[in-house]
Amino acid sequence: MKAFVNQKARTLDEAVSLAQDAIRAGQSVSFAGGGTDLLQLMKDRVVNRPGSAEPDVLVHLKTVAGLDQVMAGGGNDTVVGGMITLSALSRHPLIRNQFTVLAEAADTVATPQIRNTGTLAGNVVQRPWCWYYRNGFPCFKAGGSQCFSVTGENQLHAIFGGGPSYIVHPSDLAPALVALDATFRIVGPEGERIVSGSDFFVLPREDAEHENVLADDEVLASVTLPTPRDGVRSAYQKIMDREAWTHALVSAAVVLEMDGDRCREASIVLGGVAPVPWRVPEAENMLAGQRVTPELAREVGAAAVAGARPLSKNAYKVTLTRGVVERTVLRLAASA
Amino acid sequence: MGKKRTDLKDGVSRRAFPIPRSEDTLYEDEGGDRDLTRRGFLGGAGAALVVAGAPKLGSSEHSSAGAVEQEAPAVPQTAIRITVNGTEHQVNVEDRWTLNEFLRDHIGLTGSKIGCNRGECGACTVLVDGEPMFSCSTLAVWADGRDIQTVEGLESDGTVSPLQQAFMDYNAPQCGFCTSGQLMTATALLVDNPRPTSDEVRSAMVGNLCRCSNYNAIVEAVLAAAGTPGSGGAP
Amino acid sequence: MSSTRAAQQAGQQVAAMDTVGHDVPRIDAYERVTGRATYTRDVRLPGMLYARVLRSPHPHARIRSIDVSRAEALPGVRAVVTHETHQLIYSSGSIAGGQQYNDAAKDMTEHVRYMFDNPVRFVGQPVAAVAAVDRYVAEDALQLIEVDYQELPFVLDPEEALEPGAPPIWPEGNLALDRDNQPRPSSRTSGDPAAGFAAADQVFEDRYTTAFVQDGQMEPRSALAQWDGDKVTIYTPTQGISNCRHDNARDLGLDDHQVQIICKYMGGGFGDKNGSYYFDLIAAVLAKEAGVPVLLELTRKDDWLGTHGRWHTVQNLRVGVAQDGTVTAIGLEGYSGMGPYLRRSGGIAGIEAYACPNVERVIYPVHTNRMVSGNFRAPSDPQGYFAIQSMMDDIAYKVDMDPVDFALKNVIRPTDEVRFTNYSLDECIMRGRELFDWESRWRPVPGSDPGPIKRGAGMAFMAFRSGVGPSSAIVRVDADERYTLFVGVTDIGPGAKTTMAIIAAEELGVPLSQVDVVWGDTDLCPYSVGESGSRTTTMTGYAVVQAAIDLKRQIAERGMPRGVDVLIASATPNPSTEGQRRMVFGAHFVEVEADVQLGHVRITKYVAVHESGRILNPRPAKDQIRGAALQGLGQALHEDLLYDARSGHPLTAGYYGARHLTYLDAPEIEVTFIETDDGYGPYGAKTVGEAGIILGPAAVANAIFNTIGHRMKELPITRARILEALA
16 A cells, blocks of 8 residues: 555544545545445545545544434434444444344444444445456446446446446445435535435436545535334344355345335335435335235335336346345245 | 653564564654644645655665754654553554554554455454454554554463463464454453453354355354353364 | 275274374464464564565556665665666576476476566566665665566456467467477366266266455465575565575575575465565665665565465366266366466366266466466365366256265276275265265255255265375484474464474373474474475375384484483385375365345355374364365455556455455354374375365365256356356
């Protein structure tokens, strides 16, 4: 790795202003939480920030006090600090009980060693794992102007929402957060802004280079989870091509608001299939007000993939998605 | 603040070949607390190269001068305080050193291995405040103030831990290269969960690959150390 | 110790011995569990520099020019080498016919590989190397080397590489040169295949493919070189210090005694570091230039692309079968992807486990612009066994036979022409069937479970070489009755040091605690054939026995030494089995549970029965089989190296890319040994470690067929492929 300076920020404002200073000085800067993925990108000299593979400055966010807590927000909401580790998140009783899908998603990330230091924010904003991008091909994600997967090896790429880049969003927490209607609090030089899930993540057709709206001098400071209504239960199902330690081939974050054995309302957000966490409203609407039978679950699965546009080598993901949605919806509806 | 020069040899395992480097230079002078962080000297993108000439603290392979000048080092450094296997070190580290590099190359603890240096194999696992982490995937500066335990720190008074003994009895090391990392993860597991099931062992240790694929023997060793013999593996 | 011949006999129970046959912890277990074991990168020498290698980003290119001036000028850089500064032949990197132990072949090979080549022929091939005061400077220096490449057309697929008009990697084209430097396939015919096919009631044809699998040993390779006058010491992870010394001496233009190879601990071998590697040469050359020791470290990606893996294959099989299920003829046309340099044979094994005398085998080792293929644990076998045993399994169903019955009908057996030192293949199969409870687990109609969760069972069997051959050992005793054993082993994982000590203790009739082992240093140890090809236990172990016998004779004649005197015995036996085949036999039975809706497969039962002669140390032997079987499983379900066709660039190098098995992927493997003593080897011991990997892919594939009712003909059998097959 090239030499860089590690800056310890004591407050979020200081972190932001350290980043600004660096940018103004013509340096490239990265924020670091657990830094596990950041370090690999740096070692491999993969372009992470526009125009630069290797940051001159790291602003370490773990030294900012209070950024890793789960707290009550205004109006009964729950605020989860961006620097909470994945281990702490998955163990937290409130998250386990009320926001199960988020705890389960955190549990599936990588390995215990990574979860012990990796953070919520880091997981949500991690760069894609497309093998072209990670092997240094000059693609959209590296600031280039093509996507190599389209006519190449696209087994792991998008079946929804792709174009001009066909990456899949690599985060497990992201679909869970979107399914929980989380809002994202961004802190930057202009202050803070609150952004919905659908606004936080961006499709390649809007911005082929970035996966989210964060600027270089902005931090994902926290997410806010609205308190679930009575009868809400949730689950995360992740399909991998080995038993662990892999990004999702397909995943489903499902939140069901149950009234007895009827589903009042459903949230179904998919991971591993699109450049952003992929909501499937047609499938969700099918469940509204219905008793969840195996037949309905099958139809919901089919509806979830109705708009799928597979590439040359990833049609199996359509089958997989249909199966995962069907199974998870049925299992969750049936769980006590 | 009472910064003291600590004896590097404390807590450092015996090794076949001593590291002949001016290890003294890692330490703060007494009575001085200098902010050794450097900002901005590297200029813009493309100036990725080390500035000519200035000797680097801690990399003494080429240092001919006995006393190293404490002038502006070429590479950003930070003073940290870190406890390793019970011994506190106050050292200057380059910001870019991974924790693994610091342990292996600068305080001579070569028991933690590099298998991939990319967080894909677990061979470098150490305990940071009791929790397993990939030492290749975190920086030494980020370990400031923390308590690190490596494989060298598992024995006490020359006696191996019950887990190490179980590893020996159950043939847990084949080529042995993943063994240090496996031991650290398993040590933390048994503190957290003294009587794990076989499935719990596997889940807890999933972040440690073994290419010899000696997984089943290692699980048996861990269960034996926990006092719950595993399936098909009684000695 | 009695050595009764057990020819043609199966399952002879062996008598217990004093030290042999009891669980013995490794003699270096303490070092391994305390972090004291010194692997190559743990060695520190005064003034040591760090080196990095610049590698080709192109699959095929001519280097028009290379400018290292900016790299040389970087402060902290002490040496830079390229193909322009040094033209060393890397003689074990490309060998006519792929004969790795044949010195004469290395001298006459026409396709020569150099330490640095021009043109470069695969992404990852070394182009230049830098030694500097630390790794950071070395890495920065690489960035400053300017190479002007002229890109050339390339080819990645072995079948495409043989088509007319394919980009030629060598002047003769892309078929590798045989031991006579001729571009000819390896052709072997036995019996009368034409007659055999004519006599068949049905002839079946099919095509199977297997993927490239990187060895993936946990220790990334390195080499640390230090000169002392005209002698060089190289610390390097090697399975064969003697061969490594010999190869490196040749390439450096030195005599063997001017090269010292040291490897005390090696983090995994799995084949093919039984000799030198180019990075030994690069380190030596940099150290000579710089005048100080140089440690060359390969990053994991360097190692992945810059060493080797199991050759991928395409196999077209043709099998003739009579009405009663007897196989009458077998034909194989095989293509092995070897990369641009023929390092090893490219063979495809498996057919020899069948009795059928009419066999026609034509195998094309083909050059491609992918990374180099080499030996990985039973180099020719898992690929071949997967194909032929899938094919035979398929045929069994088509002729309405239980696969186990079909196997027993067609396995190789002793005949007047085919003689074994002992034979137990049928017993392995029958024992496995019983232990596994084949009758309950196997579905007569494949895929017949209602689903979506289905189960089924499959099996495969093998006969694998466990030859005898030359190796050396020295044993010394002193006045304190301490015995020191000198053997040229490294101990890549199976516990060779311990095994050798056990043998010595047994033969000398002393407790193991009185035996010390000196190993891993060519200055101290005698020749060893090296730990590959299943040689250590049988060959070096046998040499230990002979040396111990000689020492006992000396003690009997002269009495124990007194004072500072010692007695020393050395032996370099070269036994033969007098025309008999010496094999290990085995059968693996696997039960699979598949979720056909999600394409997911898991192993619910795995039984491995092996006859490996006398087991010298039970626990490590069992773990060798368990570990090897899991490697086979990884190969069956996950491992591959994907290339981007347009750029020739590999996309999935590394542990994550290859999806290596984790704890949660590893099922229990139940191992049963049938012990025998055929009178050869040390106390009848045979190879254990290598054979365990052979049957995984075949047995798992056959189980998957029985479970889902579809024949998967490509390795790895991934989730995606299963879903596509069932769609």
